[in-house]
Amino acid sequence: xxxxxxxxxxxxxxxxxxxxxxxxxxxxxxxxxxxxxxxxxxxxxxxxxxxxxxxxxxxxxxxxxxxxxxxxxxxxxxxxxxxxxxxxxxxxxxxxxxxxxxxxxxxxxxxxxxxxxxxxxxxxxxxxxxxxxxxxxxxxxxxxxxxxxxxxxxxxxxxxxxxxxxxxxxxxxxxxxxxxxxxxxxxxxxxxxxxxxxxxxxxxxxxxxxxxxxxxxxxxxxxxxxxxxxxxxxxxxxxxxxxxxxxxxxxxxxxxxxxxxxxxxxxxxxxxxxxxxxxxxxxxxxxxxxxxxxx
Amino acid sequence: xxxxxxxxxxxxxxxxxxxxxxxxxxxxxxxxxxxxxxxxxxxxxxxxxxxxxxxxxxxxxxxxxxxxxxxxxxxxxxxxxxxxxxxxxxxxxxxxxxxxxxxxxxxxxxxxxxxxxxxxxxxxxxxxxxxxxxxxxxxxxxxxxxxxxxxxxxxxxxxxxxxxxxxxxxxxxxxxxxxxxxxxxxxxxxxxxxxxxxxxxxxxxxxxxxxxxxxxxxxxxxxxxxxxxxxxxxxxxxxxxxxxxxxxxxxxxxxxxxxxxxxxxxxxxxxxxxxxxxxxxxxxxxxxxxxxxxxxxxxxxxxxxxxxxxxxxxxxxxxxxxxxxxxxx
Numbered sequence: 239x240x241x242x243x244x245x246x247x248x249x250x251x252x253x254x255x256x257x258x259x260x261x262x263x264x265x266x267x268x269x270x271x272x273x274x275x276x277x278x279x280x281x282x283x284x285x286x287x288x289x290x291x292x293x294x295x296x297x298x299x300x301x302x303x304x305x306x307x308x309x310x311x312x313x314x315x316x317x318x319x320x321x322x323x324x325x326x327x328x329x330x331x332x333x334x335x336x337x338x339x340x341x342x343x344x345x346x347x348x349x350x351x352x353x354x355x356x357x358x359x360x361x362x363x364x365x366x367x368x369x370x371x372x373x374x375x376x377x378x379x380x381x382x383x384x385x386x387x388x389x390x391x392x393x394x395x396x397x398x399x400x401x402x403x404x405x406x407x408x409x410x411x412x413x414x415x416x417x418x419x420x421x422x423x424x425x426x427x428x429x430x431x432x433x434x435x436x437x438x439x440x441x442x443x444x445x446x447x448x449x450x451x452x453x454x455x456x457x458x459x460x461x462x463x464x465x466x467x468x469x470x471x472x473x474x475x476x477x478x479x480x481x482x483x484x485x486x487x488x489x490x491x492x493x494x495x496x497x498x499x500x501x502x503x504x505x506x507x508x509x510x511x512x513x514x515x516x517x518x519x520x521x522x523x524x525x526x527x528x529x530x531x532x533x
Numbered sequence: 534x535x536x537x538x539x540x541x542x543x544x545x546x547x548x549x550x551x552x553x554x555x556x557x558x559x560x561x562x563x564x565x566x567x568x569x570x571x572x573x574x575x576x577x578x579x580x581x582x583x584x585x586x587x588x589x590x591x592x593x594x595x596x597x598x599x600x601x602x603x604x605x606x607x608x609x610x611x612x613x614x615x616x617x618x619x620x621x622x623x624x625x626x627x628x629x630x631x632x633x634x635x636x637x638x639x640x641x642x643x644x645x646x647x648x649x650x651x652x653x654x655x656x657x658x659x660x661x662x663x664x665x666x667x668x669x670x671x672x673x674x675x676x677x678x679x680x681x682x683x684x685x686x687x688x689x690x691x692x693x694x695x696x697x698x699x700x701x702x703x704x705x706x707x708x709x710x711x712x713x714x715x716x717x718x719x720x721x722x723x724x725x726x727x728x729x730x731x732x733x734x735x736x737x738x739x740x741x742x743x744x745x746x747x748x749x750x751x752x753x754x755x756x757x758x759x760x761x762x763x764x765x766x767x768x769x770x771x772x773x774x775x776x777x778x779x780x781x782x783x784x785x786x787x788x789x790x791x792x793x794x795x796x797x798x799x800x801x802x803x804x805x806x807x808x809x810x811x812x813x814x815x816x817x818x819x820x821x822x823x824x825x826x827x828x829x830x831x832x833x834x835x836x837x838x839x840x841x842x843x844x845x846x847x848x849x850x851x852x853x854x855x856x857x858x859x860x861x862x
Contacts, residue, residue, distance in 0.1 A: 509656045513653070
């Protein structure tokens with residue numbers, strides 16, 4: 239089967255496309271986790287929310303591009319609001335309180351979506367300009383999926399420069415590396431965190447919009463992806479952009495190729511990868527700092 | 534002060550036992566099913582809280598529960614074995630699997646331990662989901678209950694089954710109370726508070742954590758073997774991460790590291806789900822609101838915050854006794 243280079247190339251592209259979605263979702267979660275040690279399971283709810291906003295916008299006659307412009311902004315607004323109204327209060331409560339609170343948010347979010355939109359899956363049409371196919375590595379591949387890969391790569395590059403070359407990036411890196419020292423030097427980590435939270439939820443919103451035409455929009459789409467995103471974060475190592483990139487590629491490829499090579503054990507592949515990584519690198523592959531978890 | 538904390542904890546436990554027994558005595562047919570469900574979740578919660586005693590939080594405890602489910606169902610339904618033989622084997626299997634997973638898992642802590650245990654459980658889930666032997670995603674029925682007719686107990690009667698599970702839960706709770714106050718249990722608590730200090734004093738943190746994980750696995754498998762007996766059915770849904778989430782939430786609502794908190798949270802969670810689902814169409818919305826309120830108002834869980842409340846009062850009383858004239862407290 240793998241002697242067929244066309245098939246192989248197609249699967250590589252599929253893996254890349256899935257990896258990019260995971261990346262867009264995981265980066266916000268990873269930085270929030272690394273910066274504030276906050277385990278925010280409701281990150282996926284923002285992703286679902288953005289997908290539904292995109293559905294509403296396209297349903298009302300707006301184009302996909304308008305949805306891509308507006309829905310992530312709505313997601314960021316709701317995310318930051320959620321942070322200030324609810325999540326901030328559990329900042330010092332430890333992981334378990336955060337799990338309880340954010341699982342509560344997941345339940346509320348899913349049911350509110352059900353009340354507003356019903357239980358049935360909805361579709362979001364992909365933009366007409368991207369309906370065709372592009373020839374890549376000698377095979378025709380859907381243009382929309384190439385667009386997802388390109389978008390993911392563009393965000394990676396943009397975030398790399400934002401983190402490495404801007405003042406805000408330096409503040410974030412300082413906060414992740416050693417929060418106490420950064421605060422002693424007069425950096426308001428709380429403010430930095432709110433901003434990072436906004437950017438993270440914005441990117442989760444972007445992921446929700448671009449995923450909508452591929453996977454559909456349905457209540458519970460958040461719960462089905464959040465575990466994978468958490469795995470990306472943990473495999474990559476907390477709080478580092480490079481870690482999230484490596485983690486999402488690893489999990490994206492493991493998922494896609496696992497389904498082809500061992501359809502019986504497709505889900506097992508991902509968990510096996512994670513278990514192996516954590517046995518040999520208990521802090522993940524590329525953590526922002528040598529993270530010694532409180533015992 | 535330690536003694537008073539223990540006293541309050543145990544008083545809550547005794548009160549809960551009395552409530553459970555009285556409720557069971559007066560419950561109708563349907564309520565017996567709920568009580569049995571709550572008591573099984575309570576046993577499962579006790580096993581998770583034993584692990585929390587040494588500072589480890591598992592997000593894959595459904596995997597260990599699942600070992601009990603699958604071993605018990607496999608031995609009885611597939612191999613035609615006696616339920617009475619399968620039950621202890623299922624418990625031992627839970628301990629063995631926990632030991633093997635623990636060899637790797639307990640080297641990590643915190644969020645990483647959460648994820649490793651999740652991975653282990655999801656591997657079992659994905660196996661069960663595809664396993665043709667156990668009916669795959671559809672599950673398999675016909676799981677028998679323990680046969681205790683020799684001593685005059687008919688477990689196929691819902692009320693008898695509920696009472697038996699409650700008694701088992703009480704026995705396990707008492708056993709764990711002994712464990713927690715033993716030198717072994719004190720060491721586990723010390724590891725939770727400061728693992729590096731215990732290690733510096735020569736304590737073998739790894740072995741203590743492994744022992745706690747193994748014991749926890751045995752109890753979780755016991756709960757699993759009871760679960761499949763209760764519903765006479767096995768399906769991979771019993772092993773999904775939602776089950777791990779449910780038991781974790783039960784323990785967090787009750788109070789992590791308090792032992793009685795887990796069963797209290799389990800009973801409240803089952804009761805709450807039943808009340809909400811029979812009252813509201815979109816009851817998960819309300820369940821979510823309750824979770825958020827507990828997380829924000831009682832971050833240490835019901836029993837945990839109760840203990841803190843009394844501790845503060847005791848400290849205040851002690852302070853006012855030392856300085857009878859001032860208001861130094």
